[in-house]
Amino acid sequence: QQQVKQSPQSLIVQKGGISIINCAYENTAFDYFPWYQQFPGKGPALLIAIRPDVSEKKEGRFTISFNKSAKQFSLHIMDSQPGDSATYFCAAASGGSNYKLTFGKGTLLTVNP
């Protein structure tokens, strides 16, 4: 049972364009939705995160849009740059002190110069 579904698997965008990655979840107990960025040979690093009490969060060129009723959330990267080329993972968590993340399968983003 895949609790967090992520699409697309891969994405190619031109420099300056908008990159959009989508995720859908099933478990309504999830209360924390982070996005992680991973460069080749490195561990994932937190990019931006949102809680379900807000519909949007923006940090620089990165924005999370959250639709609680549809159980969907998405990452928008504005003015995409070649340095943004990486694998992006959405995730969801619940559980208080027993908290653990459930990850999507990842999206490989390539930004062409």
Added chain:
Amino acid sequence: NAGVTQTPKFQVLKTGQSMTLQCAQDMNHNSMYWYRQDPGMGLRLIYYSASEGTTDKGEVPNGYNVSRLNKREFSLRLESAAPSQTSVYFCASRRWGPDTQYFGPGTRLTVL
């Protein structure tokens, strides 16, 4: 402040051999996690330790054991390695309250 460190970085094993992957964090975090990453599969949780003295199974625990040695260290043991355990293994830690998990650089394991 090194964050989360993992040793070794690379390892090649033969089927049936055993080994322990080491993880340590210097951020005084309560919780620690072990994941495996396979192409097209994302990150899957193997075991986690919500606090010192406790461990719990994640999504894919079969073939693995863990030890939370102290607050800083959390090790993952493969008793009898199988080719299906060829993967990149990541350790992560989290302090209660903020939900950010910090990941280590990973261990690339190949089982022949």
